[in-house]
Amino acid sequence: MINEEIRIPQVRVVDSDGGQLGIMSSADALELAYSKNVDLVLIAPKAETPVCKLMDYGKYKFEMAKKEKEAKKNQKVMSIKEVRVSPSIDDHDFDTKVNHAAKFLKDGDKVKVTVRFRGREIRHSDLGAKLLDRFKDALSEVGAADKPAKLEGKNMSIMISPK
Structure with a gap:
């Protein structure tokens, strides 16, 4: 879930470098993300206080697809x-x-x-x-x-x- 899709009242926010920014309302976190020209991405929805990260979502999605493709390539198929x-x-x-x-x-x-x-x-x-x-x-x-x-x-x- 990204940006407006996040409907949780309180979230823990982590910046793109991995530094903790603390617990804040999702509206404040979204405002902070827009001010930095990045997306607010829900990383750990099942945590006690759900964790969101400030990052470029398109880049994140590309990196995940790249990792998945690499893992699939390295997987040995045994027949x-x-x-x-x-x-x-x-x-x-x-x-x-x-x-x-x-x-x-x-x-x-x-x-x-x-x-x-x-x-x-x-x-x-x-x-x-x-x-x-x-x-x-x-x-x-x-x-x-x-x-x-x-x-x-x-x-x-x-x-x-x-x-």
Whole structure:
């Protein structure tokens, strides 16, 4: 809320440098703001005595938008990459899948390793668990498992996060 929108009888006023000007009526504070060619901006409405600051509102709004944009830019977006394998994977194929998963982890993404069982392969779910343990051990330098492997329908999966 700025200027005339402030309908609180008593406010604590702070000048643009951060110095306390004391508690005064909002009408007096507004008059003071107009005399200094700045806006009266309500900063802390929930305080015991609400706090208003004398500042250029357009500049304040621009600074806040700039800070928000900077925070959004610095925020790392983590996506989940999936690597699918079968329980009867060959050694070379396994190494290739491990290398792909390691690249994803180095890029900062989480990796979901899924073993897909087909037909009667589901009876040998212990093979899938062993395969996922091998995967977890192979990626131990660049990532760590969030939870133990779990079986969901015909798929067994594990989530690995970057270190």
